[in-house]
Amino acid sequence: MRTSFRTKAAAAVIGAGVLLSVSLPTTAQAVDAYPPGVTPVSCKVKVVSGGDRLFINMGPNQPGSRYYTFRIDVKRSGLWYRSLKYWKTEGRYETRTLNLPKGTYRVHCYGKYGFKTANSRTVKLTR
Numbered sequence: 001m002r003t004s005f006r007t008k009a010a011a012a013v014i015g016a017g018v019l020l021s022v023s024l025p026t027t028a029q030a031v032d033a034y035p036p037g038v039t040p041v042s043c044k045v046k047v048v049s050g051g052d053r054l055f056i057n058m059g060p061n062q063p064g065s066r067y068y069t070f071r072i073d074v075k076r077s078g079l080w081y082r083s084l085k086y087w088k089t090e091g092r093y094e095t096r097t098l099n100l101p102k103g104t105y106r107v108h109c110y111g112k113y114g115f116k117t118a119n120s121r122t123v124k125l126t127r
Contacts, residue, residue: 040118041068043109048097051126056087058094058109068094068112075104075122082108102127 042059058068067088073080089096107120 039115041109041111041115043070043107043118043120045105045107045120045123047123047125051124052099054098054100054105054107054123054125056089056096056098056107056109056120058089060115061092061094062113066113069110070096071108071110072098072100073106073108075106080106100125 042057044057044059046055046057047053048055054072056070058070067090069086069088071086072083074083075081087096087098102125104122104124106122109118109120111117
């Protein structure tokens, strides 16, 4: 038996019980219903200039003058410490090269433009 919205609303106001059938979405519908930000941002880091500098490449590349933000974590005495400074990528390829002291580093890339936050692999600068 089909009932209209007005009939259901009137029954609810009167206090009569109305049995509603609810159809749950299938898995294909549930995947499409996820909010943006499911895919993590690409956060790649490598050592360049003979072990002196850190090269960060974030993606996907965005059109125009857009940028990503990232933070550097450094490992000291077996513990990870967060830097207080935040950097932005530069140029149309969303990259940045940093001249940092000797040590073990990882990059924490913040999500933007519908992408989730991600961490890079650990790299060592030897100087």
